[in-house]
Amino acid sequence: SAVISQKPSRDICQRGTSLTIQCQVDSQVTMMFWYRQQPGQSLTLIATANQGSEATYESGFVIDKFPISRPNLTFSTLTVSNMSPEDSSIYLCSGGLAGSTGELFFGEGSRLTVL
Amino acid sequence: SQQGEEDPQALSIQEGENATMNCSYKTSINNLQWYRQNSGRGLVHLILIRSNEREKHSGRLRVTLDTSKKSSSLLITASRAADTASYFCATDQTDSWGKLQFGAGTQVVVTP
Numbered sequence: 237s238a239v240i241s242q243k244p245s246r247d248i249c250q251r252g253t254s255l256t257i258q259c260q261v262d263s264q265v266t267m268m269f270w271y272r273q274q275p276g277q278s279l280t281l282i283a284t285a286n287q288g289s290e291a292t293y294e295s296g297f298v299i300d301k302f303p304i305s306r307p308n309l310t311f312s313t314l315t316v317s318n319m320s321p322e323d324s325s326i327y328l329c330s331g332g333l334a335g336s337t338g339e340l341f342f343g344e345g346s347r348l349t350v351l
Numbered sequence: 352s353q354q355g356e357e358d359p360q361a362l363s364i365q366e367g368e369n370a371t372m373n374c375s376y377k378t379s380i381n382n383l384q385w386y387r388q389n390s391g392r393g394l395v396h397l398i399l400i401r402s403n404e405r406e407k408h409s410g411r412l413r414v415t416l417d418t419s420k421k422s423s424s425l426l427i428t429a430s431r432a433a434d435t436a437s438y439f440c441a442t443d444q445t446d447s448w449g450k451l452q453f454g455a456g457t458q459v460v461v462t463p
Contacts, residue, residue: 280453
């Protein structure tokens with residue numbers, strides 16, 4: 237298994253502000269992904285965090301709203317920009333191991349509430 | 352967009368009983384995975400079944416996969432209160448390793 241740590245675990249934010257979530261993974265992880273889980277809902281993939289280059293975003297998610305960095309193999313950040321109450325969600329960092337069949341390991345999530 | 356649909360949405364059983372939940376999906380897959388999420392926590396990987404497998408066991412878990420029907424089931428035998436959680440199926444589609452499409456989830460409550 238892999239260890240994935242996220243912070244903050246939760247935060248309450250004001251409308252119009254931005255918040256950056258940090259994710260640290262252990263060295264076995266090669267692929268990193270960011271997911272969003274809206275209240276009472278399932279998970280939706282936001283983007284793949286690519287080391288040293290721009291993230292690959294899924295349909296419906298854009299870099300201006302969710303800028304992602306991955307400066308090295310084991311660290312990534314997701315920023316939720318210009319937040320509105322609709323951004324209130326749990327944001328989860330996940331990682332996959334090289335050579336595996338595709339199972340992912342998840343952080344505990346960052347629960348954001350936007351007022 | 353979500354690939355998997357799960358039923359039931361919620362399941363309430365007593366300790367010792369079996370819990371069965373189903374997942375359907377729409378496109379070709381490399382594998383199908385099941386995850387558990389305890390309230391307020393991250394997801395924990397439970398089991399993965401490849402597209403060329405039909406059944407897999409892990410402890411008290413039994414997963415089946417029917418690619419002709421594009422469906423899977425998860426059976427938890429002899430349930431315990433600690434099995435109370437939400438369970439999600441997730442599909443790993445062809446040519447998109449690791450980019451999982453999650454189902455809506457089944458919320459399971461096991462009462463002592």
